[in-house]
Amino acid sequence: xxxxxxxxxxxxxxxxxxxxxxxxxxxxxxxxxxxxxxxxxxxxxxxxxxxxxxxxxxxxxxxxxxxxxxxxxxxxxxxxxxxxxxxxxxxxxxxxxxxxxxxxxxxxxxxxxxxxxxxxxxxxxxxxxxxxxxxxxxxxxxxxxxxxxxxxxxxxxxxxxxxxxxxxxxxxxxxxxxxxxxxxxxxxxxxxxxxxxxxxxxxxxxxxxxxxxxxxxxxxxxxxxxxxxxxxxxxxxxxxxxxxxxxxxxxxxxxxxxxxxxxxxxxxxxxxxxxxxxxxxxxxxxxxxxxxxxxxxxxxxxxxxxxxxx
Amino acid sequence: xxxxxxxxxxxxxxxxxxxxxxxxxxxxxxxxxxxxxxxxxxxxxxxxxxxxxxxxxxxxxxxxxxxxxxxxxxxxxxxxxxxxxxxxxxxxxxxxxxxxxxxxxxxxxxxxxxxxxxxxxxxxxxxxxxxxxxxxxxxxxxxxxxxxxxxxxxxxxxxxxxxxxxxxxxxxxxxxxxxxxxxxxxxxxxxxxxxxxxxxxxxxxxxxxxxxxxxxxxxxxxxxxxxxxxxxxxxxxxxxxxxxxxxxxxxxxxxxxxxxxxxxxxxxxxxxxxxxx
Numbered sequence: 001x002x003x004x005x006x007x008x009x010x011x012x013x014x015x016x017x018x019x020x021x022x023x024x025x026x027x028x029x030x031x032x033x034x035x036x037x038x039x040x041x042x043x044x045x046x047x048x049x050x051x052x053x054x055x056x057x058x059x060x061x062x063x064x065x066x067x068x069x070x071x072x073x074x075x076x077x078x079x080x081x082x083x084x085x086x087x088x089x090x091x092x093x094x095x096x097x098x099x100x101x102x103x104x105x106x107x108x109x110x111x112x113x114x115x116x117x118x119x120x121x122x123x124x125x126x127x128x129x130x131x132x133x134x135x136x137x138x139x140x141x142x143x144x145x146x147x148x149x150x151x152x153x154x155x156x157x158x159x160x161x162x163x164x165x166x167x168x169x170x171x172x173x174x175x176x177x178x179x180x181x182x183x184x185x186x187x188x189x190x191x192x193x194x195x196x197x198x199x200x201x202x203x204x205x206x207x208x209x210x211x212x213x214x215x216x217x218x219x220x221x222x223x224x225x226x227x228x229x230x231x232x233x234x235x236x237x238x239x240x241x242x243x244x245x246x247x248x249x250x251x252x253x254x255x256x257x258x259x260x261x262x263x264x265x266x267x268x269x270x271x272x273x274x275x276x277x278x279x280x281x282x283x284x285x286x287x288x289x290x291x292x293x294x295x296x297x298x299x300x301x302x303x304x305x306x307x308x309x310x
Numbered sequence: 311x312x313x314x315x316x317x318x319x320x321x322x323x324x325x326x327x328x329x330x331x332x333x334x335x336x337x338x339x340x341x342x343x344x345x346x347x348x349x350x351x352x353x354x355x356x357x358x359x360x361x362x363x364x365x366x367x368x369x370x371x372x373x374x375x376x377x378x379x380x381x382x383x384x385x386x387x388x389x390x391x392x393x394x395x396x397x398x399x400x401x402x403x404x405x406x407x408x409x410x411x412x413x414x415x416x417x418x419x420x421x422x423x424x425x426x427x428x429x430x431x432x433x434x435x436x437x438x439x440x441x442x443x444x445x446x447x448x449x450x451x452x453x454x455x456x457x458x459x460x461x462x463x464x465x466x467x468x469x470x471x472x473x474x475x476x477x478x479x480x481x482x483x484x485x486x487x488x489x490x491x492x493x494x495x496x497x498x499x500x501x502x503x504x505x506x507x508x509x510x511x512x513x514x515x516x517x518x519x520x521x522x523x524x525x526x527x528x529x530x531x532x533x534x535x536x537x538x539x540x541x542x543x544x545x546x547x548x549x550x551x552x553x554x555x556x557x558x559x560x561x562x563x564x565x566x567x568x569x570x571x572x573x574x575x576x577x578x579x580x581x582x583x584x585x586x587x
Binding site for chain 1: 481482484485488518519521522523525526528529530
């Protein structure tokens, strides 16, 4: 709903949400950053009047009015005129939450994730932002929201597992959204997932198509896919073909086999795309497929797979 | 000056083979006041609350006798059979001792995890209320729902949860603990002891392991309802008195030190009141 790479009309968004709701989907995720606040507004409108859903949003970027915001920023097409400014401090988190409440039209938000904290996003500014979370009270703000009942659960929403490992040493996380790091192409986060399980930090798997390449587009980690990734995907596809399994179905179902993973979130820009996703989720995948993936060296041998569960 | 809200003394000869077993070598010996005094001095701890460790009236009486002889023992947490027919009388009798401040049924050792949620406790609870005795809850996470029911029923008996209800830090199982501790913390009369967590975390655990747990406890109870305790000598299974005290002093912000390391124990156990009510 934020308009990543292509814009989606409000009508399409309504249709997609209706299709998802009718199919039984009840967990919705957004962030102030998506579409530079457009996504939260749309999600708020769509959920208005509905009940018994779970909603997550994120904090860590304040969206500051800026008339200079152009037609294509950070991959967002036609974003709203608010520019993101990183602020993980106590005040920053609370102000972001306040603004989210207003945009979503909700005073209680089920899950609040600290958005994109970590070296991958911040490079050499990482220490500064990390210290905002720890010393300047960002985690304290999350705790206050949780304790005060405005938020049901808190955690991180990130693309890197290291930040999750570090955060678990500073704060009691309820739930974490980990994007792109537990997928058919990338199981480097396995040790952290085990730690999450032990600490009661529920994991929501996101970016399971690694920005699209596992669903048939050319994108990997928000960029055009490099040659070696394309090669790996070709090998994965070959294994899929041998067992009659659609690659996106395997990509969608794989993370759910890990005991730490409680949910999988997938974007969709149309009702038909949603229904395609749902079909992949329900696809029967033979046990032999997962065994073959491991035998071909295409999957970490210690990654839990559906064939191992009773 | 600091107060240690939770420590034990024992003599093996008096325990007739009961806990601790020989396998826990570090604590399978006698522990007397002279064994603790050096650590207290080094840590700036001026007084302690001694806590029972056997479901046995004789042990409580021995601890009360120790408290008579040693001024640093500011209060005693004793034991009585709270469901016995004469429980109210037994409680009243114990309460005659000027340093008895609380009772501790050893819930973690009782097979029925809901033992504490029972109207049969009403006479004992009434006696505790009359003599202004607190309840020390020696519990694991599975006992918390029962304790919550007791807290509902007897809202004016001050309760402290020993060792933060012993979350299984080493294994990391958390959800029931979180849910039930959050619920307990909503009772203004429930406090938590910052004690025993190193023992739950296991050998080699450091501040990083405990920080998220302590952070959560502070979130639920605030610094005003947290009491520091050593759980010495059981602590020796996991680390030294000094190491545990230093770790806690680091993990708790300085502005809260007086509360957590002294004032909260003093007010919860009414340690400044020299004579019985």
